[in-house]
Amino acid sequence: DQPWKVIHRAAPYLMSPQTLYECVGDVPNVVFPCASLHDPATGRIAIYYGAADTVTGLALTHVDDLVDFIKNNSEV
Numbered sequence: 001d002q003p004w005k006v007i008h009r010a011a012p013y014l015m016s017p018q019t020l021y022e023c024v025g026d027v028p029n030v031v032f033p034c035a036s037l038h039d040p041a042t043g044r045i046a047i048y049y050g051a052a053d054t055v056t057g058l059a060l061t062h063v064d065d066l067v068d069f070i071k072n073n074s075e076v
Contacts, residue, residue: 011075014066015049015059025052038063 017029034056035048045066047059 006076008070008074009076010070010073012073014069015047017051019051021055022051022057025054027053031057 015031015033017023017031022031023029030053031049031051033047033049037046038044039046043063045061045063047061049057049059051057
């Protein structure tokens with residue numbers, strides 16, 4: 001009934017630069033999501049992201065894992 005009300009917010013970043021191609025480039029030490037796709041049949045989420053402003057990466061997760069991460073690390 002209140003979609004604007006934040007009930008959980010993860011304290012740590014969901015994504016952060018970890019690998020060489022994410023840490024070295026035109027804009028070092030940065031990753032930024034560009035698009036995401038959800039497959040309802042499997043619950044899988046594909047997150048396309050830019051890394052160091054030089055490459056595009058793909059991260060995969062599942063809805064249940066993502067929700068658990070957010071709830072278990074919530075600062076709200």
